[in-house]
Amino acid sequence: xxxxxxxxxxxxxxxxxxxxxxxxxxxxxxxxxxxxxxxxxxxxxxxxxxxxxx
Amino acid sequence: MTxxxxxxxxxxxxxxxxFPAGSSNFTGEMAAELRALVDSGTIRVIDVLILTKDADGTxxxxxxxxxxxxxELQAIEAELAELLAADDVDHLAAxxxxxxxxxxxxxxxxxxAPFASAARRSGxxxxxDGRIPIQAIxxxxxxxxxxxxxxx
Numbered sequence: 001x002x003x004x005x006x007x008x009x010x011x012x013x014x015x016x017x018x019x020x021x022x023x024x025x026x027x028x029x030x031x032x033x034x035x036x037x038x039x040x041x042x043x044x045x046x047x048x049x050x051x052x053x054x
Numbered sequence: 055m056t057x058x059x060x061x062x063x064x065x066x067x068x069x070x071x072x073f074p075a076g077s078s079n080f081t082g083e084m085a086a087e088l089r090a091l092v093d094s095g096t097i098r099v100i101d102v103l104i105l106t107k108d109a110d111g112t113x114x115x116x117x118x119x120x121x122x123x124x125x126e127l128q129a130i131e132a133e134l135a136e137l138l139a140a141d142d143v144d145h146l147a148a149x150x151x152x153x154x155x156x157x158x159x160x161x162x163x164x165x166x167a168p169f170a171s172a173a174r175r176s177g178x179x180x181x182x183d184g185r186i187p188i189q190a191i192x193x194x195x196x197x198x199x200x201x202x203x204x205x206x
Binding site: 003004006007008009010011012013014015016017018019020021022037040041044045 | 068070103115117136137138139140141142143144145146148149187188189191192194195
């Protein structure tokens with residue numbers, strides 16, 4: 001079905017072709033290595049007292 | 055929109071969620087979760103389009119209102135602002151694989167609006183924002199691990 005006429009002839013808000021994001025599903029799909037990876041990522045974004053960046 | 059309401063506008067984001075040919079499994083779960091985010095005042099849905107890309111790359115856009123049974127999405131559809139222009143369709147579909155279908159969702163982050171407004175009242179101005187992909191976090195952790203292993 002066509003778009004509503006109100007959408008035609010206006011300047012768009014998405015200024016350039018969007019690039020495909022790397023698919024996240026493989027990193028979070030259950031399985032031996034991915035589960036371990038998910039746990040590590042979760043640890044990386046968990047508050048940690050006294051953590052140093054350098 | 056008045057200047058007061060503009061000042062209170064939260065940041066607007068979008069996603070394009072692709073469903074490769076033959077992989078879609080619509081149970082209503084996505085619609086229910088989206089409705090919950092709206093009902094809790096976390097987000098306001100501004101626009102939704104459904105895109106299909108044929109095997110030859112031809113893109114067709116469908117309005118949410120033209121989808122048959124909307125269910126949970128009925129109330130959301132009634133409040134859409136139709137921000138996207140026809141010009142946006144090809145740009146949004148650029149990332150799609152031929153033969154796939156995708157949902158485009160544009161939303162305002164209502165949860166962020168009070169903080170953004172307070173930052174502006176405090177004299178701040180947004181100079182950068184973005185999203186950190188999970189892949190980047192994984193790459194960082196793996197690089198740290200390799201560095202640690204090399205030091206053994």
